[in-house]
Amino acid sequence: MWDFDTECSEVLRRTPTIKSFRFSIRAKNVRFRAGQFFYMDILVAGEKARHHFSFSNSPAERGYLEFTKRITASAYSQALDALKPGDWAHLSGPEGEFTLSRKWKKLAFLSGGIGITPLRSMMRYSLDKGLDYDIVLLYGNSSYEEIAFREELEAMERATPRLRVVHVLIAPPPGWRGKVGRIDSALMAEVIPDYRERLFYISGPPRMVMSLEDQLLALGLPQEQVKRDSFIGYE
Ligand SMILES: Cc1cc2nc3c(=O)[nH]c(=O)nc-3n(C[C@H](O)[C@H](O)[C@H](O)COP(=O)(O)OP(=O)(O)OC[C@H]3O[C@@H](n4cnc5c(N)ncnc54)[C@H](O)[C@@H]3O)c2cc1C
Numbered sequence: 001m002w003d004f005d006t007e008c009s010e011v012l013r014r015t016p017t018i019k020s021f022r023f024s025i026r027a028k029n030v031r032f033r034a035g036q037f038f039y040m041d042i043l044v045a046g047e048k049a050r051h052h053f054s055f056s057n058s059p060a061e062r063g064y065l066e067f068t069k070r071i072t073a074s075a076y077s078q079a080l081d082a083l084k085p086g087d088w089a090h091l092s093g094p095e096g097e098f099t100l101s102r103k104w105k106k107l108a109f110l111s112g113g114i115g116i117t118p119l120r121s122m123m124r125y126s127l128d129k130g131l132d133y134d135i136v137l138l139y140g141n142s143s144y145e146e147i148a149f150r151e152e153l154e155a156m157e158r159a160t161p162r163l164r165v166v167h168v169l170i171a172p173p174p175g176w177r178g179k180v181g182r183i184d185s186a187l188m189a190e191v192i193p194d195y196r197e198r199l200f201y202i203s204g205p206p207r208m209v210m211s212l213e214d215q216l217l218a219l220g221l222p223q224e225q226v227k228r229d230s231f232i233g234y235e
Helices: 075-083 112-126 150-158 185-191 206-218
Strands: 002-015 018-023 035-045 047-054 066-069 088-095 106-112 135-139 163-169 201-206 226-230
Touching: 018 075, 018 150, 035 066, 035 075, 047 066, 047 075, 047 112, 066 075, 066 112, 106 112, 106 206, 112 135, 112 150, 112 163, 112 201, 135 185, 185 206, 201 206, 206 226
Parallel strands: 106 135, 106 201, 135 163, 201 226
Antiparallel strands: 002 018, 002 088, 018 066, 035 047, 035 088
16 A cells, blocks of 8 residues: 655546546555545545545556546546646545456446546556456447547557447537447447456446446356446536
C-alpha cells in the first residue's frame, strides 16, 4: 500500500462532461495493477473529502497516476472541476481485484459512459506489454461526443487484431453505421458470438452493472464468468 500527499500535474478534457486528472508520484514503490482503484482526498469548501477512482492510466504509462471522472453538479465534482495543476491532493491505494485474469485469455468488456476507465487501463496495458489477451469491448454511450477515449480506442484497435471495439449509441449522429440503442443480451450474443468462451468484465454505474450481469446470466453464463466493478455514487 502507498499513501502520499501530492499535487495535480495535468488536467485533460476527454468529452464535454468528462475530464482526466493526473497527479505527481510523491512516494517510492507506487505500484498498481491495471483495473484497480485508489482513494483521493481533495479540499471541498476547505474540508477534506474522499472518493474512490479507478486508475485510467496503465501501470506501463509511468511518471503519473491518472483517473477520469464525469463532472456532475455535486460539490465534490465542482471542486474537482476547478482543480488545476499545483493544487493539493492526497492519494492512497491500490485496491481491487477487477484486473486482468491469469487464467482466461479471451475476455469481453461491457461498459457504459465513465465505466470505461478500468477497461481502458487494462486494454492499454495489454497492448503496450504485448500480452496475448483477445479482448472485445462493447461500449454504450448516450452520444458520439460522449465516447471517452474514442480516438485512442480506434488507434488501439488498428494496432492489433486482438482488440475489437463495438460502440452502441442511444442518440447516434446522422450517418452513424454502428449499433443503436442500449446493450442487451441479444446484442451481446450478436457481436460476441463466442461469448461462452470469454471471461466478462462489467464496469459502470451500479444499476447498469446489475442489469448487464442479469442479461449475461440469462444467456446461460455462469456467475464465475462475470467480474464486476460498480461505480458507487452514480445512479
Ligand atoms: C471502486 C470504484 C471505482 C470508481 N471509479 C470511478 C471512476 O473511475 N470514475 C468516476 O467518475 N467515478 C468512479 N467511481 C465513483 C466515484 O467514487 C464517485 O462516487 C462518483 O464519481 C460520484 O461522485 P459525484 O461527485 O458525482 O457525486 P457525489 O455527490 O459526491 O456522490 C453522489 C452520492 O453517492 C454517495 N457516494 C459517493 N461515493 C460513495 C461511495 N464510495 N460509497 C457510497 N456512497 C458514495 C455520496 O454520498 C452521494 O450521496 C468509482 C467508485 C467506486 C466504488
